[in-house]
Amino acid sequence: MSRGDQRQKRHSERRHGKRTQGPPAKAGGLRAPAVGWTRSWYRGKRGPSPKHPDQPESGERITTEHPWAQEVGFTADLFLGWLWRDGKDVYVSYIMAEEKGRGHFSSLLEALWDRGYTVKVPTPLFDMPAILLRKGFVRADESEPLAGQMCEVWVRSPDQGGANVSRV
Numbered sequence: 413m414s415r416g417d418q419r420q421k422r423h424s425e426r427r428h429g430k431r432t433q434g435p436p437a438k439a440g441g442l443r444a445p446a447v448g449w450t451r452s453w454y455r456g457k458r459g460p461s462p463k464h465p466d467q468p469e470s471g472e473r474i475t476t477e478h479p480w481a482q483e484v485g486f487t488a489d490l491f492l493g494w495l496w497r498d499g500k501d502v503y504v505s506y507i508m509a510e511e512k513g514r515g516h517f518s519s520l521l522e523a524l525w526d527r528g529y530t531v532k533v534p535t536p537l538f539d540m541p542a543i544l545l546r547k548g549f550v551r552a553d554e555s556e557p558l559a560g561q562m563c564e565v566w567v568r569s570p571d572q573g574g575a576n577v578s579r580v
């Protein structure tokens with residue numbers, strides 16, 4: 413069969429959903445059955461990494477039901493909202509404490525810093541800027557990737573110790 417015929421056959425199989433073979437041979441020369449293989453296998457897409465299933469993926473929205481959120485104290489009985497993780501940065505982009513003034517936010521910050529995360533709070537509202545100042549956060553401008561605009565972000569990394577972290 414010529415190369416052109418092979419290419420035409422593959423195109424026809426893809427278009428009409430017919431597979432005459434499974435994926436390429438594995439070690440030992442055996443082929444996996446064609447049943448159950450999807451096009452995503454051919455595009456190289458795979459599921460999430462099985463290394464740390466409880467760790468949030470970078471760029472993932474972290475809700476109060478996430479196992480990692482439970483570990484750091486971000487639970488539904490204490491907070492409304494969500495967090496975002498980007499590498500070693502955790503964005504507190506939308507959060508409200510169920511009971512203000514009980515120190516739940518301080519505990520969350522301490523848990524994040526203890527794990528080595530830099531905490532970033534974009535465009536804080538209401539009394540949050542005053543709280544962040546007391547916690548040792550510094551105001552900065554950061555480029556927002558989706559809109560391509562500059563955004564106000566308050567930042568504190570775990571190695572910025574020495575700032576008095578009082579209960580708020």
